[in-house]
Amino acid sequence: MNLRQKYDHYGFLTAVDAISSAKAAYYAKKCTEFIEQYSTHSDYSDWTYGRTEMVLRWVAELAAEESLLNVIEDLIGPNILLWNAFLPVKPPHSAANFGWHQDATYWPVEPTNQIITAWVALSPVNPSNGGMQMVRGSHSNGPVAHETTYDKTSMLRRGQQVTIPIDDTKVINIDLIPGQASIHHTLMLHRSSSNESKDWRLGVGFNYASSNVKPLPGYHDSAILLRGDVKGSGFELTEPPKSDLDKAALENFARVQQLQSKRYDDVKQS
Numbered sequence: 001m002n003l004r005q006k007y008d009h010y011g012f013l014t015a016v017d018a019i020s021s022a023k024a025a026y027y028a029k030k031c032t033e034f035i036e037q038y039s040t041h042s043d044y045s046d047w048t049y050g051r052t053e054m055v056l057r058w059v060a061e062l063a064a065e066e067s068l069l070n071v072i073e074d075l076i077g078p079n080i081l082l083w084n085a086f087l088p089v090k091p092p093h094s095a096a097n098f099g100w101h102q103d104a105t106y107w108p109v110e111p112t113n114q115i116i117t118a119w120v121a122l123s124p125v126n127p128s129n130g131g132m133q134m135v136r137g138s139h140s141n142g143p144v145a146h147e148t149t150y151d152k153t154s155m156l157r158r159g160q161q162v163t164i165p166i167d168d169t170k171v172i173n174i175d176l177i178p179g180q181a182s183i184h185h186t187l188m189l190h191r192s193s194s195n196e197s198k199d200w201r202l203g204v205g206f207n208y209a210s211s212n213v214k215p216l217p218g219y220h221d222s223a224i225l226l227r228g229d230v231k232g233s234g235f236e237l238t239e240p241p242k243s244d245l246d247k248a249a250l251e252n253f254a255r256v257q258q259l260q261s262k263r264y265d266d267v268k269q270s
């Protein structure tokens, strides 16, 4: 099976060679410097939760690496938008986790099968430091029921998790070395547990969309064009920052967050 056939069949790919180990070391250094400097900043959780490509130039650069985009193109075609980046880093011995969930169940965009998530490892990733797990083939069964728990240890804003039992025989651990990526379908059941190790789990997540993807009616959103053209896209086009956390970046970050704020209306009210 080629990459595309594997992705269609299993709903995810793992240990995909996304960037070289030298580049992974470069981005890991950037990531560590950012954490060291800003992890106690009051906006740190906002900056890392989403739209991280709008505040950190190196994140936008990593999203646009040729070798990574070539894989993305094989899966969603030549017209590629970066809709969102996030930095779900986990400190050593931390409870932070993601419950079992499907991304498409809370994303106000369509068609969700033309969006994919690539998660690029910048440190080794394995079960002991909270690596992801996926349920092989689960994307084929469609959306399942979720509950919102607002669990404080969840790295999802609403603490979403599914209410159905998981078939343990189909659970796959996503073990990665720096520079490798996993890629998953928006209906893939996935989770990750706490980091029990003494080391940071470092990685960056990217939500790439083909230019056919649009916000749902009544929603507005923005994206960065990375490859091809955007005929038909319903996203406002935006640009990555010139440097990390500069004044223009922070202003633009606030603007794109405001534009997409309707998707978090329920969280603001809770």
Ligand SMILES: O=C(O)CCC(=O)C(=O)O
Pocket: 088, 098, 103, 117, 119, 130, 131, 132, 190, 191, 192, 205
């Ligand atoms: O970073 C993780 O462990 C999980 C991330 C996730 O849920 C996702 O990429 O959709």
